[in-house]
Each structure stands twice: as structure tokens, then as C-alpha cells.
Amino acid sequence: MMFRVFLLLVLFFGIANGEDSNSYKVVPIVSSNPTAGTGVGVMGVMMYNADKTSSPSQALISAQYTDTDSYNIFIVNKLFIDSDKWQSNTVYGHIYNNTSFGIDTSEFYLPIDYIKPEFSVTIDAALQQLIYLISDDIYIGGQIFYISQEFEAQNEEGKFFLVSSGIEESMQRGGLGATFSYDTRGRDEKFYPRDSTWINVACNYFPSFFGSDETFYNFLINARKYIPLGKSDDILALQFMGQYCSEDTPDGALAALGMRNILRGFPIGKYKTRYLNAIQSEYRYTIADTRFRLVPFVGYANLSGGSKGTGEKTNRNRDNGDYFSGGAGVHYILDKKFKLDYRVDVAYSSDNEVSVYASINQAF
Numbered sequence: 103m104m105f106r107v108f109l110l111l112v113l114f115f116g117i118a119n120g121e122d123s124n125s126y127k128v129v130p131i132v133s134s135n136p137t138a139g140t141g142v143g144v145m146g147v148m149m150y151n152a153d154k155t156s157s158p159s160q161a162l163i164s165a166q167y168t169d170t171d172s173y174n175i176f177i178v179n180k181l182f183i184d185s186d187k188w189q190s191n192t193v194y195g196h197i198y199n200n201t202s203f204g205i206d207t208s209e210f211y212l213p214i215d216y217i218k219p220e221f222s223v224t225i226d227a228a229l230q231q232l233i234y235l236i237s238d239d240i241y242i243g244g245q246i247f248y249i250s251q252e253f254e255a256q257n258e259e260g261k262f263f264l265v266s267s268g269i270e271e272s273m274q275r276g277g278l279g280a281t282f283s284y285d286t287r288g289r290d291e292k293f294y295p296r297d298s299t300w301i302n303v304a305c306n307y308f309p310s311f312f313g314s315d316e317t318f319y320n321f322l323i324n325a326r327k328y329i330p331l332g333k334s335d336d337i338l339a340l341q342f343m344g345q346y347c348s349e350d351t352p353d354g355a356l357a358a359l360g361m362r363n364i365l366r367g368f369p370i371g372k373y374k375t376r377y378l379n380a381i382q383s384e385y386r387y388t389i390a391d392t393r394f395r396l397v398p399f400v401g402y403a404n405l406s407g408g409s410k411g412t413g414e415k416t417n418r419n420r421d422n423g424d425y426f427s428g429g430a431g432v433h434y435i436l437d438k439k440f441k442l443d444y445r446v447d448v449a450y451s452s453d454n455e456v457s458v459y460a461s462i463n464q465a466f
Contacts, residue, residue: 125149127436129444131166132460137203137453138369141168147462149440157182157289158440162462172199172222186289189241191231198224200256203372219263220256225249225354233281241283245304248276248312251354269353276312279304293463294441295328296337308355316350320357326466335395337386341466345378347407356409359425364466365401366459367427367451375421376407384465386433395433395443399465402426426452436462 127147134140143166152159162178174197181190202220226249233243251273255261264271287298302324308314322345329338343364345357357378360370364380382401389396403425431447446460 125440127442127462129436129462130460131164131462132446132458133166133168134459135367135369135457136455137372138201139168139170139172141166141172143167145462147442149437149442152181152183155185157186157292160293170200170202172197174198180292182292187235189233189243191229193227193229195225195227197227198222201371202256203369218257219260221260221264222254222256224252231279231281233283239284239286241281241285243281243283245279245281245306246277247279247306248274249354250274270315273315273352273354275308275314275352275355277306277308278312279306290441292441294335294337294443295326295339296334297330298328299326300328301325314352316352318348318350318352318355320345320347320351320355322346331385333388335386335388338383339386339464339466340383341381343378343380347376349376351376353409357405359403359405365403365425365427365451366399366429366447366465367449367455367457368425368453373405373421373425375405375409377405379404379406382466384431386464393435393438395435397431397433397445397447398429399431399447399449400426400428424452431465 125148129145129147131143131145132141143164145162145164148161149158150161159179159181163176165173165175167173174195177194179190179192181192200220200222202218227247229245229247231243231245233241235241253264253269253271255264281302281304283303284299284301287295287300291298304322305319306322307319308317310317323343325342327340329340330336331338341364347356353374356374356376358371358374359365359368364382380401380403382399384397384399387396388394404423405425406422408419409421427449429447429449431445433443433445436442436444442462443464444460444462445464447458447465449457449459451457
């Protein structure tokens with residue numbers, strides 16, 4: 103099935119690329135981590151203008167398969183219309199992930215000090231966000247989302263991990279959110295910001311009548327600063343991310359490390375708690391007059407507040423602590439007009455693991 107998806111993507115974007123090489127791109131994507139395995143796939147990107155007065159919009163579809171017999175498919179559309187007064191973000195993802203990792207259980211009161219849980223999870227998730235410009239650089243809006251998760255243990259240690267983490271075999275939930283944004287990015291900076299600030303604050307509510315076993319909520323802040331250094335396209339990028347979850351937040355909605363959240367070098371979902379505070383920075387240096395950039399990066403995160411675990415012998419605080427990662431990437435400027443980069447990042451984490459990621463767009 104996955105190979106058929108890959109062929110369809112290559113065929114569609116290959117035809118489109120022939121019509122307008124400045125608007126359509128297809129690239130390979132790669133991810134490799136000792137815990138999550140090695141995955142390869144393809145990503146198709148269409149850059150387009152919804153109207154003449156707005157920033158370029160972006161439609162993206164990707165599919166990836168890993169050597170752990172896992173796969174994922176993502177569809178994203180970022181739309182800017184009416185001189186950027188309206189902005190829409192639509193996301194759909196389907197993930198099937200086989201997971202296996204080691205855990206020190208010396209504090210779990212078990213007869214052994216190390217276990218290796220194995221389990222799989224199938225996730226379907228959708229998000230629709232819409233925001234509106236109410237004043238200079240200030241947006242307000244809302245979002246609605248839904249997620250379904252199905253877990254299956256592959257060994258007895260996997261069963262123990264799921265139960266002790268408070269993870270149910272089947273979970274469905276929906277939510278509503280309100281957002282506030284401060285965004286000084288210009289119309290040509292949405293995908294490569296230069297001298298700008300972007301701050302997004304969201305409060306999300308998950309009522310029981312939307313499918314959750316218990317009502318819960320979370321608060322998120324994502325703040326980014328872009329500072330030009332040297333040449334006009336040499337940028338110091340800084341990010342702070344905070345996520346704070348209520349007591350009854352289920353495992354799948356906890357704050358988590360991971361490359362699609364913050365801190366490259368950690369597999370998604372391995373570490374998660376109720377509270378996350380994290381910072382990262384990278385320097386995007388354009389090499390002479392070429393299309394290449396050299397991008398060193400570093401990040402730090404603190405997890406606290408414990409997990410959802412409900413078992414009597416659960417160590418809810420096992421993921422609390424400090425985490426670090428750093429590394430470097432090489433970017434290739436795919437499209438100068440639309441400020442589109444293809445990047446390959448190599449990250450080293452405080453877990454003493456080396457990870458590799460190849461994808462499109464900036465990390466943040």
C-alpha cells in the first residue's frame with residue numbers, strides 16, 4: 103500500500119512540476135533514530151497564492167515507512183487570504199507506529215531493573231484552525247480538533263507499560279481552542295522569517311461530551327524571535343515553547359518531546375509529562391552565494407508534573423527531568439522565490455543517541 107502511495111505522489115507532483123517549477127516540489131524525507139527506527143518516504147509541496155495581496159500559501163502531503171513496520175501519512179494546508187487578514191491551518195495525520203524501548207524499573211518495585219516494552223499505536227488526528235487580524239500584527243481565532251488512538255501490547259512488558267502509564271487500549275476525544283497571536287512576519291517571510299517576532303498562545307478545552315473520559319484542558323505558548331546577522335539571509339532563530347496540562351489529561355495529550363514539537367533527537371512520545379518548558383536556537387548561515395546553508399542548533403527542555411499513570415506501583419515522575427540535544431544541518435534552497443528550504447539535520451541527544459532528519463521547511 104505504501105509503495106502505491108509513494109508512486110501516486112511522485113506521479114502527481116512530477117506532472118505538476120513540469121507545468122511550473124517554481125510552485126511544485128517533490129523531495130525524499132528521511133528520519134533515523136535508534137529507538138524509533140529508520141524511515142524513508144516522499145513529500146510533495148505546492149506553493150501557491152490564494153490571492154494577489156496575500157502571502158504565499160502551502161499545501162503539503164507526505165508519506166513515510168520505517169524499518170519497524172510503521173508508517174505515517176500527513177496532509178497540511180496553510181492558507182493566507184485577503185491581505186493575510188484571514189489565516190487557516192488544516193492538518194490531517196494517520197500514523198501506525200510500532201514502538202520498543204528500554205526502561206529502568208528500579209523504582210517500580212519490580213523483581214527486575216530493566217524492561218523492554220513493545221506495543222503498537224494507530225492514530226488518526228485532524229485539526230482546523232482559523233484566525234483573523236484585529237489590529238496591527240495581532241490575530242485572534244479558534245480551532246477544533248479530534249484524535250483517535252488504538253493501542254495494542256506486543257509483549258507482557260508492553261502491557262505493563264500501557265497500564266502503568268494510564269493508557270487505555272482505545273481512546274477518542276475532541277476539543278475546542280481559543281488562540282491569540284502576535285505576528286510581525288512580512289508577506290515574504292512566512293516560510294523563512296528574517297527580522298520578525300511570532301508569538302502564539304492557545305487555551306484548549308476537551309469536554310467529556312466530545313469523547314474524553316474526563317474533562318481536561320491545556321495551555322500552550324510558542325514564541326519565536328528571528329534576528330538577522332551578517333548577510334540579509336543569515337538568521338539567528340530562537341524559540342521558547344511551554345505546554346501545561348490539567349491533572350486529568352490522558353497520556354496521548356500530555357506535553358511531549360519530539361521532532362514535530364521541540365528538541366530534535368528524541369522520538370515522539372518517549373518522554374511526556376504534564377508540564378513542558380523548552381528553548382532552542384539555531385544559526386542559519388548562507389554559504390557565500392550558493393544555495394546552501396550551514397545550520398548549527400542546540401536545545402534544552404525541562405519536563406515536570408508527572409505523567410497520567412494510574413497503577414498502584416507506577417512511578418509517575420519517571421519522565422521528569424532535564425533533556426538536551428544539539429547538532430547541525432545542511433539546507434538547500436529549493437525555491438528562492440517562495441523561500442523554501444530542504445534540510446538534512448543530524449542531532450545528538452542527552453540519551454546518547456544520534457538521529458538524522460531530512461525534510462522541507464524550517465524546524466521552527
